[in-house]
Amino acid sequence: MRPFTYERATSAQDAAAKAAAMPGARFIAGGTNLLDLMKLEIETPGHLIDVNGLGMDQIVETPEGGLRIGALVRNTDLAADKRVRKDYGVLTRALVAGASGQLRNKATTAGNLLQRTRCPYFYDVNMPCNKRKPGSGCGAIGGFSRQLGVIGTSEACIATHPSDMAVAMRVLDASVETMRPDGTTRAIPIAEFHKLPGQTPQTETALEQGELIISVALPKPTGGTHIYRKVRDRASYAFALVSVAAVIGRDGKGAVALGGVAPKPWRVQEADALLPKGAQAVSDRLFAEATPREDNAFKIMLAKRTIASVIAEAKG
Amino acid sequence: MTQGCGAISRRDVLKTSAAGAAIAGSLGTGSVAMAQAEPNAPPTAAVRMKVNGKQTSLTLDTRTTLLDALREHLKLTGTKKGCDHGQCGACTVIVNGRRINSCLTLAVMHEGDEVTTIEGLGTVGDLHPMQAAFVEHDGFQCGYCTPGQICSAVAVLEEIRAGIPSHVTEDIGAAPGMTTLEMRERMSGNICRCGAYSNIAEAMAQVAGVKA
């Protein structure tokens, strides 16, 4: 690990201002992703700003009837919140499907959204990777791509976003609330928060230098059956090959988002509208422009079958 | 780390700590006591924690994980380093009542925290019920994963009692049951290379007072 200086932030704006003023400064929350990558020198911040003490660890009701989740709320606490369990079950289900009990006790809402890809070539510093080292090439294209993306990818990068939580937040139409270094705030719809790689896979989110996530807001609950189904290589403590988050009403209408297949939680509005028509129609639309590789083409079939089982479960 | 890398990192630190000083001057300093012994030495910071009921005070290279602080600085070598990347659970300790992977957290981030390691759960003459149950049920072979397994197991029972849902909880609207299925799922963050899993499950069931 490279040496770094460390400080505890005294306010959100102080944290954002310092992060913007110091090149190489990073926020640290739970640390479960950042420190992992720092040990491998994939991340090499020269200064860490600890945002744990800022009181951003509460879940409160919004005037609109939704919930506002503090950026520092731990994954365990978010999953266990009575209001989340009652009205946003897909979120609890996605959270408890991720990582381990120990990790969820540390992992935060903001950190989870910002965790970086698990592409094995991104992790192997001896391999080319456009995300880790822009312009160096992509080891995964033409390599072992079983875990990698089939849609939304580019010729520069085919990595997936590994978060389970983010897939549930996408289906719930969450918005990410931030503070910029000058103290102004904004809300970024989750649909626009994660960026597709294009020619710049190193740019992963809409955040600006120094911009701090303050909270994530969930709109008023919509009812319906909430399901998160994750398919992985072992029954627990493994990242998704494919996951499906869905909220489906009695009339068969609803919303569906996929994890494990794309650089961001994958949702297509026209595919939502096809839910009453069944899994084949939904899946055909979701994967209309897919560019699978030989190793990961199975994900399309796996996703379709997982969607089918989710629709069947929602029918009861 | 190669020598070449070391040279680069020292330069980086000098650059950033100079910038840090300038900003600290304009925006007010954070609450951490930073010390820089000699110009080329890596940055250090002070941290006070209560470890197994004892107040400790350390000044550490900021890079020191909680795991390394426990093992290398406090000589509490019960907690083990398996993967050092959050993937095995050997380093599990209980901080402020919650189990975490001590390898993926910095010691300096634990100012004022209460840390319980395997040494703090029980002693040879006065075992924690979970330790006694592991012995009784042969919940280990080589024993390397065991301190992490036991810290995790103790915390898992508390998590179920506290009503925290898991991946196998059928009705997340209701409190999870004290079942072996729940215990097994919640122990998935502790890998045992020797495969003592079924005996660990029996030990936990005994302490929880349910049938394995």
Ligand SMILES: Cc1cc2nc3c(=O)[nH]c(=O)nc-3n(C[C@H](O)[C@H](O)[C@H](O)COP(=O)(O)OP(=O)(O)OC[C@H]3O[C@@H](n4cnc5c(N)ncnc54)[C@H](O)[C@@H]3O)c2cc1C
């Ligand atoms: C072995 C293992 C298995 C895992 N399995 C899964 C899994 O199955 N599913 C899953 O979804 N995840 C999984 N994870 C990932 C885990 O969920 C993430 O590591 C965790 O959510 C990151 O949160 P954190 O608070 O620890 O982030 P940190 O490591 O503290 O930060 C991550 C990033 O977010 C930035 N950041 C943090 N807070 C803010 C803020 N408020 N504003 C702006 N930027 C911020 C940091 O600068 C950093 O770049 C796994 C991790 C491990 C180690």
Ligand code: SF4
């Ligand atoms: S897929 Fe993306 S993250 Fe993986 S090696 Fe290629 S450029 Fe890097």
Ligand code: FES
């Ligand atoms: S050593 Fe910490 S999880 Fe393996």
Ligand code: FES
């Ligand atoms: S007892 Fe040997 S690794 Fe678990």
